[in-house]
Amino acid sequence: MIQVHRMDADTRFIDSRTPIRIMTPSRRHITICLISVTALLGGCDAVGIETVPQYNARKEAEGKAIGSACRHAVRSIESCFRSNPKAPKAAVFAGWKEMDSYMRENEVVGMPTPPGEEASPPSGEHEETPTGGHEDGKKHS
Incomplete structure (x- = not known):
């Protein structure tokens, strides 16, 4: 008896007589x-999607850390706010x-910030003095 093989796009042949059906995934x-x-x-938490409770817990922990750091730096709560x-x-409170x-x-002594460091501008910028000049004494336009 002769076998007749139907030719599809998914049928391949190893040799002229042995057909192999290629598996294609269906929808x-x-x-x-x-x-x-x-x-x-x-x-999975590894994806990095933060849920609302996780976000709130992180914000709460960050606020407590900020408040603790302010108190250790002998800063008032208003200054911290x-x-x-x-x-x-x-x-924070x-x-x-x-x-x-x-x-x-525990009788821990606070570590106050040195005077002038708290009000210093970000690096690269100069703050104007009340006389209209800059800290370095030169007037810039």
């Missing part, structure tokens, strides 16, 4: 793979208060 297979990969990565306007005020109680309990 169903691709869809199933994409859905399963999406489901697996949806629960002014220098960090985007930080959540409640978290909680950090400042925690550091204050810690410093009092």
Whole structure:
């Protein structure tokens, strides 16, 4: 008996008598793979997608760290609020208060910033003095 092979675009031959059917993925297979990969990565933290509770916890921790640093630098809470306007005020205050109680309990001495360093402009810029000149004494136009 002679075998007749149907010729498709997916049929290849090793030699003239042995056909090989090439497996092409169907849409169903691709869809199933994409859905399963999406489901697996949806629960994965390695993707870098930050959820709302994670974002809030990070902002809270940053605010507490800012408040603690301000208290250790012997800065007032108002000064801390002014220098960090985007930080959540409640978290900054909680950090400042925690550091204050810690410093009092353990008799830790604060590390004040040197005078003039707090109000210094960013590097490369000169601040104008009240006389209209710059700090280096020259007038710039």
